[in-house]
Amino acid sequence: MAQLEQQLFTSGLPVEALMEKAALAVSRRLLEQHGPALRQSGALVLVGPGHNGGDGLVIARELHLAGIATAIWSPFERHKPLTAAHLRHGQWLGIPLLQRLPDAGGPELWIDALLGIGQQRPAGEMIETLLAARQHQRPQRLMAVDVPTGLCADSGRPISHHPAAAHTTYCIGLIKRGLVQDRALAWVGELERVDLGWPQALLERLLEGHHHQLPLGLAAADALSAPWPAAAPDQGKYGRGRLLVVAGSPAYRGAAQLCLSGASASGCGSLRAAVPEPVAEGLWSVQPHVVLAAALGGHGAGGLDLGSLPAAAMDRLDAVVLGPGLGPGPQPADGAGALEREAQAWERLQHQEALLVLDADGLNRLASGGDAANWLRKRRGPTWITPHAGEFNRLFPDLADRDPLDAAQAAAASSQAAVLLKGARTVIASPDGRRWQLLRAASASARAGLGDVLAGYAAGVGAMAMAVAGRTDTALLAAAALEHAEAGLRLNGAAPMAIAAALQQRIAAK
Numbered sequence: 001m002a003q004l005e006q007q008l009f010t011s012g013l014p015v016e017a018l019m020e021k022a023a024l025a026v027s028r029r030l031l032e033q034h035g036p037a038l039r040q041s042g043a044l045v046l047v048g049p050g051h052n053g054g055d056g057l058v059i060a061r062e063l064h065l066a067g068i069a070t071a072i073w074s075p076f077e078r079h080k081p082l083t084a085a086h087l088r089h090g091q092w093l094g095i096p097l098l099q100r101l102p103d104a105g106g107p108e109l110w111i112d113a114l115l116g117i118g119q120q121r122p123a124g125e126m127i128e129t130l131l132a133a134r135q136h137q138r139p140q141r142l143m144a145v146d147v148p149t150g151l152c153a154d155s156g157r158p159i160s161h162h163p164a165a166a167h168t169t170y171c172i173g174l175i176k177r178g179l180v181q182d183r184a185l186a187w188v189g190e191l192e193r194v195d196l197g198w199p200q201a202l203l204e205r206l207l208e209g210h211h212h213q214l215p216l217g218l219a220a221a222d223a224l225s226a227p228w229p230a231a232a233p234d235q236g237k238y239g240r241g242r243l244l245v246v247a248g249s250p251a252y253r254g255a256a257q258l259c260l261s262g263a264s265a266s267g268c269g270s271l272r273a274a275v276p277e278p279v280a281e282g283l284w285s286v287q288p289h290v291v292l293a294a295a296l297g298g299h300g301a302g303g304l305d306l307g308s309l310p311a312a313a314m315d316r317l318d319a320v321v322l323g324p325g326l327g328p329g330p331q332p333a334d335g336a337g338a339l340e341r342e343a344q345a346w347e348r349l350q351h352q353e354a355l356l357v358l359d360a361d362g363l364n365r366l367a368s369g370g371d372a373a374n375w376l377r378k379r380r381g382p383t384w385i386t387p388h389a390g391e392f393n394r395l396f397p398d399l400a401d402r403d404p405l406d407a408a409q410a411a412a413a414s415s416q417a418a419v420l421l422k423g424a425r426t427v428i429a430s431p432d433g434r435r436w437q438l439l440r441a442a443s444a445s446a447r448a449g450l451g452d453v454l455a456g457y458a459a460g461v462g463a464m465a466m467a468v469a470g471r472t473d474t475a476l477l478a479a480a481a482l483e484h485a486e487a488g489l490r491l492n493g494a495a496p497m498a499i500a501a502a503l504q505q506r507i508a509a510k
Helices: 002-010 015-041 051-065 081-093 125-137 182-188 200-207 220-225 254-265 277-286 336-351 361-368 372-377 389-395 404-415 450-469 474-490 496-509
Strands: 043-047 070-073 109-113 142-145 168-172 190-194 216-218 242-246 270-276 291-296 319-322 355-359 383-386 418-421 427-429 435-438
Touching (some): 015 051, 015 109, 015 142, 015 168, 051 070, 051 081, 051 109, 051 142, 125 142, 216 474, 220 474, 254 277, 254 450, 254 496, 355 361, 355 450, 361 372, 361 389, 383 450, 389 404, 389 418, 404 418, 404 427, 404 435, 418 474, 435 474, 450 474, 474 496
Parallel strands (some): 043 070, 109 142, 142 168, 168 190, 216 435, 242 270, 270 291, 319 355, 355 383, 383 418
């Protein structure tokens, strides 16, 4: 955003013009969304010394001119010249400038325009104490202009002990990547991008030479541009993808059914399953379209005996998904034979040319063998891994302290696997440097089993791509994650099986 602003100013656009354009757009949003509340209780604009404060003063002016009781509070002695000019004009119009500390429990709607994207130091004890008191006494009664005070726009890390807790953050121009990181969500509230109407060519020029480094936020409409596999009209079931699901264990039987439901929703043509014996017995009655490739036993600790998977079960496949509900691997108490068979199974997986999607306990078992990145690099076929933070840290302990966007990108580069790092705002990274991040998701849909559905769905989509084009693209993994998240939003709080059914309907509508 800073680069874009500099390009605009260098081109001849006055700073004043950009400030007016941005602040007027935010003013319109505030009046559209909160007009009745503003007219009833008024507004208090918290003004900083820089151009974020200038934005706030233009907003204060517009609210005042709209007949809303508006006041200004600015605890700074000096302001940038443009901000100071707007402050003088606001006072000339008759907008009150508070000389005392505002009442944190006041009924007014607070508009936080104290510090913008350049903030690097704490806001100071007085401001932090005031913001904390406001959140305690009047939660959901503060709106942030561009970035909540006390929050780093790049990383999402709190700079202050207590950042401003916003009901809505009106993010001007481009979404700042820190605002969609998991750690920032409690402070950001609802995130709204304020589009300033820039031509697409301008944004494309900004991205030139940087597309491997800049994160791309995924919104619902982006699924339309994904490289979805399209089989020929006369293609039979095997030409629409052949997928083997290895999931579940005596302790986690449901994981197999959930993963198979996700795979079924993908539209994949041929599904096979290697599942625990108790699941295999009734598979025909629950998933009658799934071919049973193997009924597997378990280890003493309750995990699935991966070593008993017949080598023939992995013949003529486009993809394998392995891991949901798998449970722990063999232990020394299971005997040397069990340990050896497990190692042989992983060796076969490494030499297979089909897409391998590793999830959950599949990742934990891989991590327990040491140097997971090296194992992944040696795979003959493409690999997608879908860890949550704990699993990721076990796989890549040297990346545990990095921000999700950077950690996922580094892991993808070192392992040559596509990485889907789960979180409230999931990150997807490709070995070639591309990366994506979901811009929204439903927290109420974060339920046990949801990841099993995603693993199966992504693997099914990947299997279809392998069958149709002979290759995969990490963009497909990102698109699968996006569709999965959007289904969760549509069915806020629904059970995982309902999410799988919603994905099935989505595919049928394409």
